[in-house]
Amino acid sequence: MHSVYYFVFAVLIAVIGISVNFKFHIDKMKDNPADQGKIQTKFFIANAIIEIIPIILVVFGFMNTRPVSSTADLLIPIAITIIATLFGVLFIFLQSKVDVTEEIKAFIRSFTFIGLMMILAFPIIAIIAMLLMLNMA
Numbered sequence: 001m002h003s004v005y006y007f008v009f010a011v012l013i014a015v016i017g018i019s020v021n022f023k024f025h026i027d028k029m030k031d032n033p034a035d036q037g038k039i040q041t042k043f044f045i046a047n048a049i050i051e052i053i054p055i056i057l058v059v060f061g062f063m064n065t066r067p068v069s070s071t072a073d074l075l076i077p078i079a080i081t082i083i084a085t086l087f088g089v090l091f092i093f094l095q096s097k098v099d100v101t102e103e104i105k106a107f108i109r110s111f112t113f114i115g116l117m118m119i120l121a122f123p124i125i126a127i128i129a130m131l132l133m134l135n136m137a
Contacts, residue, residue, distance in 0.1 A: 004068065004077045004133060006061030007126035010054035011081050014122040015088040017050035022115040026095050029111065033104045040111065047118055054122055061129060067136035074130050081130075085123040092116055 025043040029036060068074055096112040 002068075002073070003061050003064035003066055004074065004130055006057045006064065007129050008077045008080050010057035010061070011084050011122045011126045013057070014051060014054040015084045015119055017054075018047060018115065018119050019088050019091045021046045021050060022092055022119075023095055026108065026111065026115075029104065029108065030099050030101075033101075033107070036104075036107055040114075043111075051122075058122070058125055058129075065129070065133060065136070068133050071134060074134060078127065078130055081123050081126050085120065088119040089116060092119065 021043065025039050025046070029039050032039075092112055092115045096108050100108050
């Protein structure tokens with residue numbers, strides 16, 4: 001397996017895991033707005049657990065980094081990374097627009113941006129790593 005796919009798998013696991021975690025916790029927040037602090041704390045803890053495997057995959061990816069022979073070798077991995085990222089971003093935005101009352105709208109907005117930043121971390125790492133592999137050749 002080429003080392004570029006370590007980064008792709010890390011992105012897929014992180015984006016899907018964080019999206020599901022976000023959905024679970026934003027639904028709790030919509031049902032019980034009084035417990036916003038507890039729900040947000042549990043969200044961060046769950047994200048830390050979800051990100052263990054992607055972090056390990058990123059480390060393995062950097063340990064096994066080899067130059068790619070051409071740009072064509074990176075087209076499919078970059079496409080998968082971009083599609084997964086767009087899925088995660090769209091999913092989070094859609095979850096933040098459904099069943100939001102006026103009194104929790106501001107908190108849902110800030111929670112949405114926190115979720116977006118967490119989703120975007122691994123795709124940014126993956127794309128930078130892939131571009132580094134291209135420059136090594």
